[in-house]
Amino acid sequence: MGLGRLLAKGAAVALVVGMVVAFFPVVVALVVGTNWRGAADGLGGLPGISHDAPVSTAVVGFGYGVVCWALLFAGGAGALGVGLGDVDGSIPTASDTTAPADRQATVVDVVDGDTVDVRFTDGSFDTVRLLGVDAPETRGETYPAEFEGVADDAAGRQCLAESGAAATAFVERAVEDETVTLRFDALAPTRGDYDRLLAYVVVDGASLNRRLVAAGHARVYDSTFERTEAFYAAETEARAASAGLWSCRRTVG
Structure with missing residues (x-):
């Protein structure tokens, strides 16, 4: 296994943990404009969630969550051996292609x-x-x-x-x-x-x-x-x- 692939697998595992940590701020951020106080009351017992927390805290949490999701995708794709060319529609190089069946x-x-x-x-x-x-x-x-x-x-x-x-x-x-x-x-x-x-x-x-x-x-x-x-x-x-x-x-x- 190449070093790059090994690092990608390690990153994928680490980022799963980051996703879990980021999950609750994301949930809170999704309800910010409608019932922030109710969401805070309902989640008040969870780590990092406070009834008195300002809206900006949830917004920051949302941004952090999005970044973690993006990194998780990239790390997971690397761990599975998926290259950027497979995602963005780029044409594979000749060495990566096989001829269609007879x-x-x-x-x-x-x-x-x-x-x-x-x-x-x-x-x-x-x-x-x-x-x-x-x-x-x-x-x-x-x-x-x-x-x-x-x-x-x-x-x-x-x-x-x-x-x-x-x-x-x-x-x-x-x-x-x-x-x-x-x-x-x-x-x-x-x-x-x-x-x-x-x-x-x-x-x-x-x-x-x-x-x-x-x-x-x-x-x-x-x-x-x-x-x-x-x-x-x-x-x-x-x-x-x-x-x-x-x-x-x-x-x-």
Whole structure:
């Protein structure tokens, strides 16, 4: 047990005693404006309560009681291991987070090489952006600058357009109409742009995300996720082999 946690536990115990001591002045203060004399008569036999006590005494007691309650809360929270981030809504650090549980889903449509639509077992639908990868666009403009070494000219853009179609076909063959597992990452948000789920799509025990990178159908998307090193290693091998979209680098010059 850490010293801070031990001190917090000791403070919690000590403050319970302080709460009891402060309780009776708080009760008196709550009835100050209505029947102070009656309250004093009724509590006259208790320690610290006098029929002749001025109202200011009860007000001070009330303040003391509030402080004790606040300290009791803080000490008790510390003793239980509750941090301020748990109370004020702050986002926990990555080391304190765990990934959501896996979910089973059926792929009902392949949008492109890095996005699919799925249906869950409860009948609901959602869109999944494959975490950590970026395939050339098929429904919008692809920017060659995003793919290192590909020339930003008509030939480079045409090559990437064809690579995008190949990536989409690869995903269709792998998962369309298949039941897959959506696996989330503790370091990445559950949802990204356009409120799409961010997940690894696992089919037959293998990550489709990594397969796309290894086959050269996608680059590693510059973001934070647990499998970054493995994905970059797969991309390096795909580049060396000029696989998939990386063959477009031949248009340079």
